[in-house]
Amino acid sequence: MARQGISEQQVIEAAEQLAQSGQAVTVAAVREVIGSGSFSTINLYLAKWKESGDKGKAADVPDMPEAVGRAMRHLWGAAWNEAQNGIKAEREGLEAARREMERERRDMAQEIARLEAENSAQGDELAKLKEQLAAETAAKAKAKTELNMLRIENARLDERAKAAESRGDELRQELGQLNARLQELAAQAKPGKPDGGKKLKSTPES
Numbered sequence: 001m002a003r004q005g006i007s008e009q010q011v012i013e014a015a016e017q018l019a020q021s022g023q024a025v026t027v028a029a030v031r032e033v034i035g036s037g038s039f040s041t042i043n044l045y046l047a048k049w050k051e052s053g054d055k056g057k058a059a060d061v062p063d064m065p066e067a068v069g070r071a072m073r074h075l076w077g078a079a080w081n082e083a084q085n086g087i088k089a090e091r092e093g094l095e096a097a098r099r100e101m102e103r104e105r106r107d108m109a110q111e112i113a114r115l116e117a118e119n120s121a122q123g124d125e126l127a128k129l130k131e132q133l134a135a136e137t138a139a140k141a142k143a144k145t146e147l148n149m150l151r152i153e154n155a156r157l158d159e160r161a162k163a164a165e166s167r168g169d170e171l172r173q174e175l176g177q178l179n180a181r182l183q184e185l186a187a188q189a190k191p192g193k194p195d196g197g198k199k200l201k202s203t204p205e206s
Helices: 008-020 027-034 037-059 064-188
Strands: none
Touching: 008 027, 008 037, 027 037
């Protein structure tokens, strides 16, 4: 079902009802009295009503008395000065807030610069520590390798020492046997033996 629009007469009646009751004649107030209607349509009819009303009352309105004019100008001047003072105070407040924000911005910039410098210094220190750790790790690995090599070499030396000791025992035994043989030969070579050159037993020298 199509929506039914409002008429100009409805808007006029609602506007006059509001005016007679001392209420402000606005588009929203007229629409509330009517209960429906678009704001654009009400505004159009309401403008026509105000225009026709102003024309009809123009002849009935007398000129403003000079005293009233002076009073109005005085009120207007007071209101204007108050408004200027309010604007000045607001400007001063905004300027103070701007200066405070600028100060905070500078403080934040300095703090950011300080933190960045501190972070850079910590980064350099961390890099140095990493280098030291890498050097110490390499030195430990090298020392461990050298220690293993020394252990291997020590084991070889132990084996060679044991072999040399064993060979020394063999040589000492062979030397003892040779000494015993030499003594035996020497005893046999002595002249005037009563046993006619019979071999004599000899004990090997220690």
